[in-house]
Amino acid sequence: MKRVLVVLSVVALLMGVASAMASAVGKLKSLDVDESNEARQRGAETVISACMMCHSLKYVKFMDLADIGMSKEQIEYLLEDQKIEDRMLSLMPMEIREESYGKVPPDLSLITIARKKGPQYVYTLLTDYYYQEDGETNNYLFEGIKMPDVLAYADAESDQERADIEAQMRDVVSFLKWAADPHSDERRSLGVYVIIYLVIFTTLLYLLKRRIWSRLH
Amino acid sequence: MASDKDLDRPDRRDFLGAVTTAVGAVGVVGACYPFVSSMNPSKDVKVKSTSLVDLDSIPEGKTHTVEWQGKPIFVVHRTDEVIADMQASSTDIDPQADKDRVQQLQWLVVIGICTHLGCVPNRTESGWSCPCHGSIYDNSGRVLRGPAPKNLVVPPYEFINEKKIIIGKA
Amino acid sequence: MLKKAFSWVDERFPLSEVIKHELTEYPVPRNLNYMWNFGFLAMFVLIVQLVSGIFLAMHYKADVNMAFDSIQHIMRDVNYGWLIRYLHSTGASAFFVVVFIHIGRTLYYGSYRRPRELLWWTGLLLWFLLMATAFMGYLLPWGQMSYWGAQVITSLFGTTPVFGEEIVRWLRGDFVVGDATLTRFFALHYLFPFIISAAVVIHLVALHWVKSSNPSGITLRAKDNIPFHPYFTIKDMFGVGVFLIVFCGFVFFNPEFWIEADNNIAANPMSTPAHIVPEWYFLPFYAILRSIPDALGGVITMFMAVAIFAILPWLDRSNIPGGALFRPGYRIMVYVFFVDVLVLSYVGAKPPEGSFVIIGQIATLIYFGLFLLLPFVSSHEARRSREKGLPHEAERLIREEQEDLLRREHGVRRKGDEERLGQTDKGFQGEER
Numbered sequence: 001m002k003r004v005l006v007v008l009s010v011v012a013l014l015m016g017v018a019s020a021m022a023s024a025v026g027k028l029k030s031l032d033v034d035e036s037n038e039a040r041q042r043g044a045e046t047v048i049s050a051c052m053m054c055h056s057l058k059y060v061k062f063m064d065l066a067d068i069g070m071s072k073e074q075i076e077y078l079l080e081d082q083k084i085e086d087r088m089l090s091l092m093p094m095e096i097r098e099e100s101y102g103k104v105p106p107d108l109s110l111i112t113i114a115r116k117k118g119p120q121y122v123y124t125l126l127t128d129y130y131y132q133e134d135g136e137t138n139n140y141l142f143e144g145i146k147m148p149d150v151l152a153y154a155d156a157e158s159d160q161e162r163a164d165i166e167a168q169m170r171d172v173v174s175f176l177k178w179a180a181d182p183h184s185d186e187r188r189s190l191g192v193y194v195i196i197y198l199v200i201f202t203t204l205l206y207l208l209k210r211r212i213w214s215r216l217h
Numbered sequence: 218m219a220s221d222k223d224l225d226r227p228d229r230r231d232f233l234g235a236v237t238t239a240v241g242a243v244g245v246v247g248a249c250y251p252f253v254s255s256m257n258p259s260k261d262v263k264v265k266s267t268s269l270v271d272l273d274s275i276p277e278g279k280t281h282t283v284e285w286q287g288k289p290i291f292v293v294h295r296t297d298e299v300i301a302d303m304q305a306s307s308t309d310i311d312p313q314a315d316k317d318r319v320q321q322l323q324w325l326v327v328i329g330i331c332t333h334l335g336c337v338p339n340r341t342e343s344g345w346s347c348p349c350h351g352s353i354y355d356n357s358g359r360v361l362r363g364p365a366p367k368n369l370v371v372p373p374y375e376f377i378n379e380k381k382i383i384i385g386k387a
Numbered sequence: 388m389l390k391k392a393f394s395w396v397d398e399r400f401p402l403s404e405v406i407k408h409e410l411t412e413y414p415v416p417r418n419l420n421y422m423w424n425f426g427f428l429a430m431f432v433l434i435v436q437l438v439s440g441i442f443l444a445m446h447y448k449a450d451v452n453m454a455f456d457s458i459q460h461i462m463r464d465v466n467y468g469w470l471i472r473y474l475h476s477t478g479a480s481a482f483f484v485v486v487f488i489h490i491g492r493t494l495y496y497g498s499y500r501r502p503r504e505l506l507w508w509t510g511l512l513l514w515f516l517l518m519a520t521a522f523m524g525y526l527l528p529w530g531q532m533s534y535w536g537a538q539v540i541t542s543l544f545g546t547t548p549v550f551g552e553e554i555v556r557w558l559r560g561d562f563v564v565g566d567a568t569l570t571r572f573f574a575l576h577y578l579f580p581f582i583i584s585a586a587v588v589i590h591l592v593a594l595h596w597v598k599s600s601n602p603s604g605i606t607l608r609a610k611d612n613i614p615f616h617p618y619f620t621i622k623d624m625f626g627v628g629v630f631l632i633v634f635c636g637f638v639f640f641n642p643e644f645w646i647e648a649d650n651n652i653a654a655n656p657m658s659t660p661a662h663i664v665p666e667w668y669f670l671p672f673y674a675i676l677r678s679i680p681d682a683l684g685g686v687i688t689m690f691m692a693v694a695i696f697a698i699l700p701w702l703d704r705s706n707i708p709g710g711a712l713f714r715p716g717y718r719i720m721v722y723v724f725f726v727d728v729l730v731l732s733y734v735g736a737k738p739p740e741g742s743f744v745i746i747g748q749i750a751t752l753i754y755f756g757l758f759l760l761l762p763f764v765s766s767h768e769a770r771r772s773r774e775k776g777l778p779h780e781a782e783r784l785i786r787e788e789q790e791d792l793l794r795r796e797h798g799v800r801r802k803g804d805e806e807r808l809g810q811t812d813k814g815f816q817g818e819e820r
Binding site: 009013014059064106109110113114115116118180181182183187188190191192194195198199201202205206208209212213216 | 463
Binding site: 241250251252254255256257259260261262 | 464
């Protein structure tokens with residue numbers, strides 16, 4: 001009994017430590033990220049056409065979009081002056097962005113892993129815009145945010161409008177999650193095989209261990 | 218724990234041991250693969266396996282040097298005179314017909330590395346001359362005088378259209 | 388054919404002899420439990436880190452302008468770069484998990500006690516080298532946490548009286564953590580694991596002289612030892628299998644768990660993150676550091692928290708062999724210590740505000756208090772055991788050990804022993820000690 005209590009309290013403390021390290025980040029909306037290539041492609045379109053006015057994704061090249069199933073023509077359709085082998089850099093010069101917003105809007109290549117519960121954070125941020133009394137937009141998650149309400153979420157008047165923008169933002173998160181971790185699909189599928197192999201191998205080792213040790217009286 | 222029985226049936230114990238060892242060996246070999254693979258050219262390097270050349274920028278009679286996979290490539294816009302000359306002539310050291318070295322007669326594309334010991338030959342009126350040991354090449358890139366043993370190498374290339382070629386394979 | 392090759396070598400080099408004596412026929416107590424797997428596991432993780440580290444170094448750039456980008460290059464462009472990187476980052480945490488359990492086993496079972504004091508010291512050296520290696524390695528990705536963690540910790544050396552500032556400047560090679568710091572940390576981070584490997588060899592030499600302890604803490608009779616091969620080769624391999632399942636679970640399905648989110652932001656010397664947190668394996672010591680209001684005092688206390696382990700064998704004055712098994716008082720102290728370390732870790736992760744400050748200070752007091760209490764508790768235990776006697780099990784084992792020693796000193800063997808010796812695996816003979 002004492003043993004059980006000890007083990008339980010150790011586990012509880014360990015969980016406490018882990019949660020201490022993951023500090024709460026305001027109220028985050030829940031989100032199950034759609035990891036399909038279709039969602040990522042839709043998100044890519046929104047990010048390239050809307051977000052890249054101010055944000056860059058310098059670690060992603062346009063041609064990387066082929067990895068989420070886009071053809072060369074589909075990719076080139078989204079380009080303006082850029083070439084397909086270019087990195088996704090904002091077309092607006094840095095000085096102008098800095099002037100308008102007080103600081104350079106952060107690069108989005110890693111944003112979903114650069115914040116705790118990143119995907120939920122980004123989704124909540126993009127859909128937490130509201131109008132203050134003085135007619136200025138503000139954000140529940142990030143008070144005093146300098147980023148404008150790009151997709152006019154605060155302007156939405158019907159539930160349907162809000163739902164549409166939310167769907168678009170979910171796709172944006174899908175794309176950004178891929179951008180931060182482009183090998184996630186390969187990693188997980190390889191991982192399944194590795195774990196299966198290890199379970200088989202470890203079971204064999206266990207059986208062999210039992211057999212060898214059974215020789216001792 | 219019938220240890221005696223197990224000792225009497227060594228084949229059963231050996232089979233388990235053999236299977237476990239085999240499975241383990243497969244795992245070890247498999248685990249090596251990513252490390253070996255990581256030493257191969259990475260994605261950004263593999264992209265550089267082709268180079269685009271804009272032929273419009275090369276006037277008749279002139280030669281441009283472009284880069285492909287880190288190597289210099291001589292792209293020559295040959296005049297009719299030179300073409301006729303090369304069609305008519307042949308060489309002894311590494312015999313090859315001029316028409317077998319070009320896709321379109323007025324464009325010669327060769328790797329600008331001397332086949333002797335790797336220096337970059339200098340352009341002359343009648344071809345190239347290597348400053349290192351004196352090898353001489355003609356306007357088809359064929360070796361006229363050694364010590365180079367072979368003609369200048371023709372890389373794989375393709376005409377995308379009249380005005381553009383892509384060197385190398387994707 | 389293989390036999391011929393071996394005998395050619397054996398004429399010229401003690402290969403077979405060493406393999407037999409130190410590995411295949413090396414005597415190990417038969418009653419070791421799975422807590423004894425963690426030494427081998429630590430060596431396994433060391434190899435994982437060495438191999439993954441070397442292959443990462445083929446692509447990494449130790450320059451402040453290129454470091455963060457080179458990590459992205461590894462993650463995105465290098466074939467299986469993402470895998471090698473995650474192996475290394477997860478491996479670093481795995482290394483400390485394994486080492487902490489290994490140390491915990493040593494504390495619980497009293498394996499640090501005579502005659503294993505030097506074995507304990509070589510182990511502490513290994514732990515210290517590991518912490519230095521991990522600290523330097525963490526700077527290399529050049530993320531926000533990398534930079535600011537290094538900035539804070541190198542600043543600590545500035546508390547040294549008189550020469551503090553010069554020392555910090557000398558360590559960094561600059562007035563702040565910069566390119567000079569990054570380059571030298573890379574050079575040393577690459578070097579240290581080879582020093583660790585050499586220290587592992589010394590640790591094993593020390594181990595093989597005194598042999599493994601066992602859960603009872605009492606040296607078993609010679610005939611209760613069994614050869615390392617095949618019993619513990621297979622048991623260690625099985626342990627590796629279980630370890631790999633958990634390890635690969637993280638590597639393939641949640642690798643970012645062990646990476647601080649802020650470290651996915653490139654270092655910005657102009658902007659400090661809201662909460663600077665060291666990697667989890669440094670948290671208890673970070674908490675101890677912050678619990679002392681005085682800067683120099685905090686640094687000294689933090690170093691003492693590590694160094695105090697060295698005198699542990701001399702603090703333990705019990706005459707009861709081993710650790711927690713036959714010593715209920717000691718067992719409680721060990722449990723309290725483990726819980727206290729967890730509490731300190733929790734406090735170390737929190738900002739130093741409010742009730743966390745006082746909790747941290749109490750936990751620090753308990754930490755050192757346990758060490759200082761040990762001489763008294765263990766002396767008391769010794770006195771009680773002399774009055775009331777030891778538990779039966781302990782007495783029996785001690786008696787057997789003494790009989791065994793006597794027998795071997797006087798060369799007396801009973802017939803029954805002969806038979807029993809013959810029946811142990813492949814005619815294996817127990818060793819002296």
